[in-house]
Amino acid sequence: MVERANRPSALASTPALAPQPQVTFSDDNSRVTAVLPTGESVEVLLYGATVISWKSGDGTEKLWLSEAAKLDGTRAVRGGIPLVFPVFGTAPDHAQTAKLPQHGFARTSRWEFLGKSSSESAPGSAAADLSVKLDFGLSSANLDPSARALWPFQFGLIYTVYLNRDSLTTSLVVTNDDDKPFDCQVLLHTYLRVKDITAVEISGLAGASYVDKVDGAKTKTQSSALTITGETDRVYSPAGDAAVIVTEGGAKVFTVTRDNLGNVVVWNPWTDKAAGMADFAPNDGFKNMVCVEPGSVSGWQTLEPGDAFEGAQTITLSS
Numbered sequence: 281m282v283e284r285a286n287r288p289s290a291l292a293s294t295p296a297l298a299p300q301p302q303v304t305f306s307d308d309n310s311r312v313t314a315v316l317p318t319g320e321s322v323e324v325l326l327y328g329a330t331v332i333s334w335k336s337g338d339g340t341e342k343l344w345l346s347e348a349a350k351l352d353g354t355r356a357v358r359g360g361i362p363l364v365f366p367v368f369g370t371a372p373d374h375a376q377t378a379k380l381p382q383h384g385f386a387r388t389s390r391w392e393f394l395g396k397s398s399s400e401s402a403p404g405s406a407a408a409d410l411s412v413k414l415d416f417g418l419s420s421a422n423l424d425p426s427a428r429a430l431w432p433f434q435f436g437l438i439y440t441v442y443l444n445r446d447s448l449t450t451s452l453v454v455t456n457d458d459d460k461p462f463d464c465q466v467l468l469h470t471y472l473r474v475k476d477i478t479a480v481e482i483s484g485l486a487g488a489s490y491v492d493k494v495d496g497a498k499t500k501t502q503s504s505a506l507t508i509t510g511e512t513d514r515v516y517s518p519a520g521d522a523a524v525i526v527t528e529g530g531a532k533v534f535t536v537t538r539d540n541l542g543n544v545v546v547w548n549p550w551t552d553k554a555a556g557m558a559d560f561a562p563n564d565g566f567k568n569m570v571c572v573e574p575g576s577v578s579g580w581q582t583l584e585p586g587d588a589f590e591g592a593q594t595i596t597l598s599s
């Protein structure tokens with residue numbers, strides 16, 4: 281026995297393989313899940329390329345997903361990170377997008393999974409620093425004919441979900457593949473999970489002007505940190521350069537930074553609106569969520585043929 285233990289075996293001489301991120305598909309191919317060796321995970325539904333779960337290494341869910349959310353492709357997902365494109369809300373006065381449903385068609389279209397890659401964050405860094413990147417695509421070619429009829433432009437969308445140990449980055453690239461210009465808006469409609477909305481403060485928006493959608497679309501200025509005490513639906517424009525920081529009971533929970541996305545929408549439906557949404561459950565789930573939604577939604581991004589627009593958010597967790 282002793283002799284065997286001391287003898288170098290073929291196994292012992294093989295350098296140990298560093299653990300790799302695991303990327304798997306659900307049996308019905310409706311969703312893809314990536315898990316880092318350290319336990320962090322993200323789950324993306326191909327319907328809408330909707331991120332429906334993001335967990336830290338200890339298994340704690342960071343996004344809010346309604347218990348009544350439809351995940352079968354029959355309606356936009358209530359929760360997670362739905363993608364808003366090419367119109368935010370509805371735009372009855374904007375001829376190109378007037379016929380589109382609320383928040384456009386990206387969140388209700390089935391996307392293609394384009395591939396994964398993983399990398400170390402620094403050369404020679406430990407396996408614990410691995411990250412994983414998932415790419416998804418949607419183009420006019422694979423759009424449902426009914427959606428194509430409502431917005432007859434040739435376009436391409438690439439959505440990248442990038443999971444790191446302490447952050448999630450989601451980035452959208454829009455390209456105009458048509459021979460005429462088109463206008464579009466984009467928004468990353470992120471439902472952040474919180475323990476108690478009454479203890480939440482959102483900072484980083486002070487001094488920014490916003491359209492208050494629950495007060496006759498009046499334009500106001502954010503004077504200090506924002507607390508949520510009732511139905512809230514605000515479009516900050518421009519939102520300023522500062523990161524948006526969400527604290528709970530004074531402790532930092534999320535830091536949201538933006539790349540090339542000038543607006544932030546803050547939304548919480550509160551009691552009545554939540555109760556009025558069939559796919560919002562439980563009814564008091566509004567206490568456990570706040571939407572902080574980076575986007576480009578005031579005015580339009582006009583893309584000339586061949587042009588591209590890219591915008592991204594990074595949500596960093598505080599330990």
Ligand SMILES: O=P(O)(O)OC[C@H]1O[C@@H](O)[C@H](O)[C@@H](O)[C@@H]1O
Pocket residue numbers: 356382383469493513514545547573
């Ligand atoms: O119910 P939907 O279409 O998912 O939209 C939810 C909310 O999305 C927010 O982005 C809008 O500012 C709100 O006005 C809207 O109510």
